[in-house]
Amino acid sequence: MSEKLTPMMEQYYRIKQKYKDALLFFRVGDFYELFDDDARVASKELGIVLTSRDKKHAMCGVPHHAAYSYIKKLIEKGYKVAICEQVEEPTGKKLVRREVVRVITPGTVVEEELLTTESNYLMALFKREKVALAFLDVSTGEFFVTSVKNVDEAICEVLKYSPVECLIPESFEEVEELEKLVKNVRRIEDEQFNLKRSLEVLKDVANFQALELSEEEILACGAVLNYAKNSLLFSKPALKLQKLERSEYMVLDSTTIKNLEIFRNLVDGGRRGTLLDVIDKTVTAMGSRLLKKWLQRPLLDVTEIERRLDAVEELKEKSFVRRVLRETLEDVYDLERIITRLELGKANPKDLVALKNSLKAVGKIKKFDFQSKKLRDLVYGMNPMEELCSLIEKAIVEDPPANVKDGGVIREGFDEELDELRKAKKEQEEFIKRLEERERKRTGIDNLRVGYNNVFGYYIEIPKSKAKNLPRYYIRKQTLVNAERFTIPELKDREEKILAYEERIRILEQEIFERIRREVVRHAEKVKDSAERVAELDVLCSLAEVATLYNYTRPKVNEGFDIIIRDGRHPAVETTTKFVPNDVNLTENSRILIITGPNMAGKSTYLRQVALITILAQIGSFVPASYAVVGIVDKIFTRIGLVDDITRGRSTFMVEMLEIGRILNNATKRSLILLDEVGKSTGTKEGLSLAWAIIEYLHELGAKVLFATHYHELSKLENELAGVKNYHFRLKEENGKVEFDRKIRRGFSKESYGIKIAEMANLPKRVVERAYEILNSENVNGEVPEIVEEISKIDVMNLTPVQALVELERIVRKCRELKS
Numbered sequence: 001m002s003e004k005l006t007p008m009m010e011q012y013y014r015i016k017q018k019y020k021d022a023l024l025f026f027r028v029g030d031f032y033e034l035f036d037d038d039a040r041v042a043s044k045e046l047g048i049v050l051t052s053r054d055k056k057h058a059m060c061g062v063p064h065h066a067a068y069s070y071i072k073k074l075i076e077k078g079y080k081v082a083i084c085e086q087v088e089e090p091t092g093k094k095l096v097r098r099e100v101v102r103v104i105t106p107g108t109v110v111e112e113e114l115l116t117t118e119s120n121y122l123m124a125l126f127k128r129e130k131v132a133l134a135f136l137d138v139s140t141g142e143f144f145v146t147s148v149k150n151v152d153e154a155i156c157e158v159l160k161y162s163p164v165e166c167l168i169p170e171s172f173e174e175v176e177e178l179e180k181l182v183k184n185v186r187r188i189e190d191e192q193f194n195l196k197r198s199l200e201v202l203k204d205v206a207n208f209q210a211l212e213l214s215e216e217e218i219l220a221c222g223a224v225l226n227y228a229k230n231s232l233l234f235s236k237p238a239l240k241l242q243k244l245e246r247s248e249y250m251v252l253d254s255t256t257i258k259n260l261e262i263f264r265n266l267v268d269g270g271r272r273g274t275l276l277d278v279i280d281k282t283v284t285a286m287g288s289r290l291l292k293k294w295l296q297r298p299l300l301d302v303t304e305i306e307r308r309l310d311a312v313e314e315l316k317e318k319s320f321v322r323r324v325l326r327e328t329l330e331d332v333y334d335l336e337r338i339i340t341r342l343e344l345g346k347a348n349p350k351d352l353v354a355l356k357n358s359l360k361a362v363g364k365i366k367k368f369d370f371q372s373k374k375l376r377d378l379v380y381g382m383n384p385m386e387e388l389c390s391l392i393e394k395a396i397v398e399d400p401p402a403n404v405k406d407g408g409v410i411r412e413g414f415d416e417e418l419d420e421l422r423k424a425k426k427e428q429e430e431f432i433k434r435l436e437e438r439e440r441k442r443t444g445i446d447n448l449r450v451g452y453n454n455v456f457g458y459y460i461e462i463p464k465s466k467a468k469n470l471p472r473y474y475i476r477k478q479t480l481v482n483a484e485r486f487t488i489p490e491l492k493d494r495e496e497k498i499l500a501y502e503e504r505i506r507i508l509e510q511e512i513f514e515r516i517r518r519e520v521v522r523h524a525e526k527v528k529d530s531a532e533r534v535a536e537l538d539v540l541c542s543l544a545e546v547a548t549l550y551n552y553t554r555p556k557v558n559e560g561f562d563i564i565i566r567d568g569r570h571p572a573v574e575t576t577t578k579f580v581p582n583d584v585n586l587t588e589n590s591r592i593l594i595i596t597g598p599n600m601a602g603k604s605t606y607l608r609q610v611a612l613i614t615i616l617a618q619i620g621s622f623v624p625a626s627y628a629v630v631g632i633v634d635k636i637f638t639r640i641g642l643v644d645d646i647t648r649g650r651s652t653f654m655v656e657m658l659e660i661g662r663i664l665n666n667a668t669k670r671s672l673i674l675l676d677e678v679g680k681s682t683g684t685k686e687g688l689s690l691a692w693a694i695i696e697y698l699h700e701l702g703a704k705v706l707f708a709t710h711y712h713e714l715s716k717l718e719n720e721l722a723g724v725k726n727y728h729f730r731l732k733e734e735n736g737k738v739e740f741d742r743k744i745r746r747g748f749s750k751e752s753y754g755i756k757i758a759e760m761a762n763l764p765k766r767v768v769e770r771a772y773e774i775l776n777s778e779n780v781n782g783e784v785p786e787i788v789e790e791i792s793k794i795d796v797m798n799l800t801p802v803q804a805l806v807e808l809e810r811i812v813r814k815c816r817e818l819k820s
């Protein structure tokens with residue numbers, strides 16, 4: 001078959017050979033065409049018509065000007081797209097040279113049209129003794145690496161950063177775990193995680209030597225960089241690597257991130273109703289990304305937290321200044337991405353104008369005067385780069401086209417040679433105008449007209465009825481329904497001149513644009529620095545805005561142990577419900593709170609709000625409370641709600657115990673632990689014993705614990721362990737009607753409201769009455785028969801001596817209680 005291929009198709013197959021795993025967008029004139037299997041896939045995924053070329057090759061195509069919308073769909077579905085361009089101007093019949101100029105994958109996108117404002121991370125994972133994770137957002141140049149102890153912790157990082165594409169060695173076993181969280185997991189041959197190759201690509205990263213990375217980290221970093229390099233984004237990456245130490249930030253494990261609905265809600269996985277959603281009032285894309293990072297990494301350093309709080313307080317108080325500042329911040333475009341596109345040579349003239357306008361806004365921000373150290377430092381260090389700004393202003397027109405090749409980008413008066421060429425071209429055009437006038441007179445045809453199109457160039461158009469007896473130098477070019485088109489030697493001559501000028505203008509404009517781009521890139525670091533400052537100011541303004549809007553107060557954050565909150569609220573629930581505030585006192589002798597109360601009373605909400613207030617305090621935000629003291633928490637663990645993991649053949653109980661095991665093994669005295677109905681997923685007796693033993697363990701550890709439970713028996717722990725205190729929620733009963741009052745109270749409530757809630761839920765009256773009847777009958781209410789039954793169930797022969805002792809102790813305790 002190969003000898004019958006046209007030269008173009010031969011060229012196609014040669015190129016396709018190198019990009020087998022990508023859909024090849026092959027530029028033919030104004031279209032990108034896809035062939036064979038690529039065409040079949042694309043036509044199905046994009047809903048476009050499948051045709052054929054030369055009746056041999058399946059084919060479909062998309063117009064080049066709309067290509068991004070199609071590429072976006074394919075990328076979102078996880079495909080790689082290789083863009084093959086015509087890299088020379090087509091001349092005559094000779095086959096035009098074509099090359100792949102870019103391979104686009106979800107994690108290597110820099111094109112504005114293909115991105116959202118969120119971070120777009122490409123991640124690589126490498127596991128040996130530890131697990132190293134490298135994250136690269138090529139669109140902003142953000143690049144960081146971190147190490148964790150095991151795959152569980154790695155999953156937690158993945159959940160936090162939500163990478164869009166993930167590279168793992170083929171031998172990595174826990175791939176299913178990852179695939180639940182990341183749409184595009186790519187298995188890379190193990191040899192690709194190669195030390196020599198990684199070191200080779202990493203040597204271009206300026207600060208690499210200074211970082212002391214582990215081998216795992218080097219391999220993970222090398223893998224992401226090589227992948228980005230193979231997508232033809234850069235030959236030498238201009239990146240700075242950051243090594244994140246987990247010990248510098250509060251650790252939020254994956255269940256906590258999910259349960260507290262920090263980034264995604266539990267309803268549909270979206271952003272609505274999440275903590276991020278509530279506190280994100282940023283006005284720039286950079287600010288919005290940074291705020292998310294702050295939530296991903298709450299601080300442990302009290303000094304820095306206090307600095308942020310000072311800044312938020314000042315901005316909260318100066319509401320007018322804040323408003324003006326936020327309006328100015330709105331004028332700053334996504335500088336991080338613009339400067340990255342400029343560095344990668346993928347920027348367009350509009351990017352330069354946006355950069356200039358942003359720098360002007362930066363200049364205005366620099367003039368703000370603040371008291372707090374953080375705000376002063378941020379504002380003072382802003383660099384508006386007036387010279388660069390005025391260079392762009394002088395060089396680029398205010399509203400340039402998106403593509404330099406379209407021309408009209410460089411302002412008049414900026415470059416003498418360009419002005420000369422434009423003038424010369426204009427003279428020719430004016431000559432043609434005069435020529436039109438002259439020919440009208442010569443021929444006596446009033447509606448003779450000179451026109452231009454891309455295919456035929458300049459022509460003289462004359463209505464058909466009058467296209468007779470024309471001068472001999474008129475040469476026919478084209479016949480239309482109502483008109484004839486001609487050229488004359490003079491017009492042809494001028495046209496050639498105009499085309500030659502146009503070509504020189506085009507090249508010169510591109511050269512000037514490139515010169516300015518290089519000049520801007522020389523100052524890239526300064527632009528990036530201002531971008532970081534803008535992002536931080538925006539986040540601080542957002543926190544001040546939220547504090548004002550929702551009436552938050554400044555927490556007192558310290559190195560102490562206590563968490564004391566007055567009138568605390570759940571930041572998200574309070575935006576949709578009339579919220580009843582509650583206090584919390586977590587101190588050395590009240591560090592484990594056993595919280596009982598009916599279903600739906602508000603126990604889980606209470607647990608969550610304490611954790612959310614702690615997180616807010618440690619990112620430097622005000623908190624939803626009237627007063628709050630927060631002693632730094634190193635890790636937050638949660639076990640809320642029952643989750644099955646059937647896919648892994650684990651029962652609800654197994655999952656629960658695995659999670660509890662992880663918590664008990666990793667928590668420290670400084671940790672905050674939220675446990676909701678632990679033990680519920682197994683039999684009452686066993687569940688209760690486990691809950692009991694877990695509380696004893698955590699009491700010894702000294703951690704702060706909120707333990708919501710239906711096991712009323714646990715309330716006895718208050719008398720046995722110094723740090724345990726009982727709290728409860730109850731129903732308000734007025735005139736025979738019950739409702740939730742959502743107030744937490746000290747002590748333990750014996751009342752059980754199950755049937756009352758059933759009544760509230762409109763169960764048939766007969767059922768409710770019968771339930772009360774049974775409840776009040778001897779068998780149910782009497783506790784002696786219950787004990788007898790329990791003792792008879794104990795399988796004495798199969799108990800170890802220790803277990804037997806535990807059982808005995810429990811029974812004795814119960815009997816004593818009954819006696820009293």
Ligand SMILES: Nc1ncnc2c1ncn2[C@@H]1O[C@H](COP(=O)(O)OP(=O)(O)OP(=O)(O)O)[C@@H](O)[C@H]1O
Pocket residue numbers: 573577578579580581582598599600601602603604605606742
């Ligand atoms: N302090 C509060 N003020 C107002 N509404 C609240 C408050 N706390 C909780 N709620 C509302 O009550 C509902 C039930 O709360 P939550 O889920 O915390 O109850 P629960 O005691 O944990 O219930 P269960 O034991 O069934 O899990 C929530 O959906 C919330 O909207």
